[in-house]
Amino acid sequence: MHAFQVTRFQAIEPGPRLLVTGAVHGNEVCGTRALRRLIDEFQNDQRQLLRGSLSLVPICNPLAYQKGQRSGDRNLNRRLRPTQDPREFEDHVANWLCPLMQQHDILLDLHSFQAQGRPFVMVGPEDNNGPLQPFTQAAQELAWAKVLGVQRGVDGWLDTYSGGVAQRRARYAGREVGSSVDLDEQYGVGSTEYMRSTGGMALTLECGQHEDPEAPEVAYRAIVNSLLHFGLIEGDAPAIQSMAGLRLHHVEDKLHADDGFVKPWVSFDRVQPGELIGRRANGEPVHAPQQGWEGCIVFPNSKAQAGQEWFYLARELERFR
Structure with a gap:
């Protein structure tokens, strides 16, 4: 016990x-x-x-x-x-x-x-x-x-x-x-x-x-x-x-154990609109949003299991200044 x-x-x-x-x-x-x-x-x-x-x-x-x-x-x-x-x-x-x-x-x-x-x-x-x-x-x-x-x-x-x-x-x-x-x-x-x-x-x-x-x-x-x-x-x-501020707005799940990142992302790495973040096990690309978005990646987890959260995307905000 x-x-x-x-x-x-x-x-x-x-x-x-x-x-x-x-x-x-x-x-x-x-x-x-x-x-x-x-x-x-x-x-x-x-x-x-x-x-x-x-x-x-x-x-x-x-x-x-x-x-x-x-x-x-x-x-x-x-x-x-x-x-x-x-x-x-x-x-x-x-x-x-x-x-x-x-x-x-x-x-x-x-x-x-x-x-x-x-x-x-x-x-x-x-x-x-x-x-x-x-x-x-x-x-x-x-x-x-x-x-x-x-x-x-x-x-x-x-x-x-x-x-x-x-x-x-x-x-x-x-x-x-x-x-x-x-x-x-x-x-x-x-x-x-x-x-x-x-x-x-x-x-x-x-x-x-x-x-x-x-x-x-x-x-x-x-x-x-x-x-x-x-x-x-x-x-x-x-x-x-004062602190730099971010607001989470998207979570992406890992769908298969072989889903993988295209590079070793670190939390708060900048991500450009449409940038390639990873690929699914079947080769399907996973991109950041294409338009009207700019921000960074948070909690990238290359060791996530299938069905778990793989990474988050966040936008900057002034709330914490």
Whole structure:
């Protein structure tokens, strides 16, 4: 059996309730290392919590972590929600993790990625009353994102996933929708999306490539800066920095194991209109949009399995300046 563990520190003075999570994907361990470092500091009285509460989860998905791979039975960070009929290990994780998130105001979720690239933060939508992801704390969330210590921000996650689901439904017309998680309308809901649905704020920090030795330090600095920003520990307020900004607008799935890129793309590589990005196993070319588009590639994953997300395309925007 795999046990779930959270280490919680509670100050006498009331204040924000911050939750920090690592290893939602089992092969993304930079957050795990950073969180264990911080737990040691608090337990050895090197740091003191001034107000509020701090909950630290170094390993969200112990089965995937034990296997040293992204998932146990499926991707935890897709269609994250409690269920009364748990069938996969990640369903059990969700039944523990979602109530834990509901007990907090703020979530920082620490990740890393497959391809080479620089760290960046994924933020939620602008304030809106729409049906997909209504939100009212965009300014506060963005102000927090600007103190994490990274130089790039990305938004548009859930809108892009909604479009991806529509593409899959069209591709598999006639297939029973309920038989596949990636055809579910809630497929794009991960930890941060679920947290916002409870009324909280949430950021996903992509700390670098999986094996980057600097990634644990990126994660650690972001946690400490978050604690300072919300006044949970003593110290000077972290520096605010403007960030280059991107908005995701398209996700492309890998349809066959032999689909391949035409070159070793790195996240945020510029992509020209109509540029050849890859080829399907049958030789069919995969191009960027031909007209009215200019941007870059994000999360190119040459090791993606058939049916998984292969890459994303994003446009620049001024929101993060």
